[in-house]
Amino acid sequence: MRSLSSVAIPASKFRAEILNILKNEGYILNYELRQDKNKKNNIFVDLKYNQGNPVIKEITRISKPGRRVYTKADSIPKIQNGLGIAIMSTSKGVMTDSDARKQNIGGEILCRVF
Numbered sequence: 502m503r504s505l506s507s508v509a510i511p512a513s514k515f516r517a518e519i520l521n522i523l524k525n526e527g528y529i530l531n532y533e534l535r536q537d538k539n540k541k542n543n544i545f546v547d548l549k550y551n552q553g554n555p556v557i558k559e560i561t562r563i564s565k566p567g568r569r570v571y572t573k574a575d576s577i578p579k580i581q582n583g584l585g586i587a588i589m590s591t592s593k594g595v596m597t598d599s600d601a602r603k604q605n606i607g608g609e610i611l612c613r614v615f
Contacts, residue, residue: 504550504553504555505548506547506548507545507546507547507548508545508546508548509537509543509544509545509546510543510544510546511541511542511543511544512534512542512543512544515595516544517532517534517544518594518595519588519595519611519612520532520544520546522586522588522595522596522597523557523614526586526597526614527549527556528549528556528557528614529546529547529548529549529556529557530547530548530549531546531547532544532545532546532547533545557614557615558615559585559613559614559615560612560613560614560615561612561613562611562612563587563610563611563612563613564609564610564611564612569609570609570610571607571608571609571610572589572607572608572610573607574601574602574604574605574606574607576607577589577598577601577602577607577610578598578610579598580598580613580614580615581615584615585613585614585615586598586599586613586614587610587611587612587613587614588610588611588612588613588614589601589608589609589610589611590608590609590611591604591606591607591608591609592606592608593606595611598610
């Protein structure tokens with residue numbers, strides 16, 4: 502909403518896996534792990550825009566620490582009738598909802614992106 506070209510977030514392996522999915526699906530341009538001036542690891546994310554509008558219109562966290570949301574492989578929801586993606590944490594790692602359906606794996610629904 503602020504039309505920033507890049508943002509910095511604290512680094513973790515889990516966040517890097519989610520960003521890798523967003524990059525592969527075309528929602529962000531790139532990301533890289535760097536240290537800031539205080540010697541703390543951060544991930545710098547280059548956001549993607551299409552004709553001045555952000556590519557990520559909505560990103561919503563589904564599973565929260567107070568209420569975890571799990572689903573079976575046959576009941577994974579479609580996001581915006583297949584136009585968006587859901588990012589899931591499964592026993593085989595973090596993946597999109599379509600990959601989880603193909604591999605017939607259920608898991609925790611982390612967030613949805615549209």
